[in-house]
Amino acid sequence: xxxxxxxxxxxxxxxxxxxxxxxxxxxxxxxxxxxxxxxxxxxxxxxxxxxxxxxxxxxxxxxxxxxxxxxxxxxxxxxxxxxxxxxxxxxxxxxxxxxxxxxxxxxxxxxxxxxxxxxxxxxxxxxxxxxxxxxxxxxxxxxxxxxxxxxxxxxxxxxxxxxxxxxxxxxxxxxxxxxxxxxxxxxxxxxxxxxxxxx
Ligand SMILES: [Zn+2]
Ligand SMILES: [Zn+2]
Numbered sequence: 001x002x003x004x005x006x007x008x009x010x011x012x013x014x015x016x017x018x019x020x021x022x023x024x025x026x027x028x029x030x031x032x033x034x035x036x037x038x039x040x041x042x043x044x045x046x047x048x049x050x051x052x053x054x055x056x057x058x059x060x061x062x063x064x065x066x067x068x069x070x071x072x073x074x075x076x077x078x079x080x081x082x083x084x085x086x087x088x089x090x091x092x093x094x095x096x097x098x099x100x101x102x103x104x105x106x107x108x109x110x111x112x113x114x115x116x117x118x119x120x121x122x123x124x125x126x127x128x129x130x131x132x133x134x135x136x137x138x139x140x141x142x143x144x145x146x147x148x149x150x151x152x153x154x155x156x157x158x159x160x161x162x163x164x165x166x167x168x169x170x171x172x173x174x175x176x177x178x179x180x181x182x183x184x185x186x187x188x189x190x191x192x193x194x195x196x197x198x199x
Contacts, residue, residue: 002026011127031193032123033078033107034181035100038093040190046079047071049181049191061086063093081106085151098148100192101174105167109158123196124160128172141171 001024003017020026036046044051045067055065056072060083066072082102086093094102104123133141145168157163161170174194181191 011129027197029195029197031181032196033100033103034191034193035096035103036191037189038096041065044190045071047075058083060084061090077110078103078106081109085153088153089151094147094151095144096192097144097175098151100178100194101144101148101167101171102151104170104174104194105152105158105161108160123173123194124170126173126177128169129176130169130172133172141168141175144171 001016001018001020002014004012005015006012014027016026034049036044036049040049042055042065045055046064047066048071050067052067056068058064058066058072058079063086064075064079064083066075082099085102108123130138145164148167148171149164157167161167178192178194180189181193182188183190
């Protein structure tokens with residue numbers, strides 16, 4: 001039904017191999033990393049993204065909010081380092097994109113990026129198309145990297161992304177390969193995710 005292909009212009013992509021009827025489920029995939037949009041803060045859980053009337057606040061950073069203890073526990077492996085970073089830059093709140101980028105870096109650092117064996121494309125192998133960006137786009141990415149660096153603190157970067165230049169490149173890769181996460185009715189964007197499963 002779908003296949004991976006390479007285009008000269010845009011790099012790797014997915015395309016349909018047959019005509020698809022409207023409403024056909026083409027692909028399901030859990031995100032490698034994702035972030036709830038700032039606009040949905042206090043409305044939805046930062047872990048499962050479900051809407052809740054009352055949410056439990058993380059007692060560390062007081063920024064991330066969850067449905068219950070289960071969601072808080074589920075988020076902890078990705079939130080642990082983040083919680084410290086959020087406290088460090090308080091009262092500043094990093095942009096959603098910086099939170100997402102940092103979650104990816106922590107995930108790489110924790111060597112959870114063992115996805116090659118699972119038929120996934122590695123996050124570091126994504127197409128960045130960096131050279132095709134305009135100067136203003138490159139500058140905007142540079143600004144994200146500066147914010148990311150102060151949020152990250154003094155700790156070493158993951159080996160797969162060893163220096164700031166590599167972070168900049170990863171930044172372009174994520175910008176280029178992230179998808180909006182829609183609400184239940186597909187009416188509004190509630191977050192952003194990076195999906196690595198491609199077949
Ligand atoms: Zn939840
Ligand atoms: Zn926290």
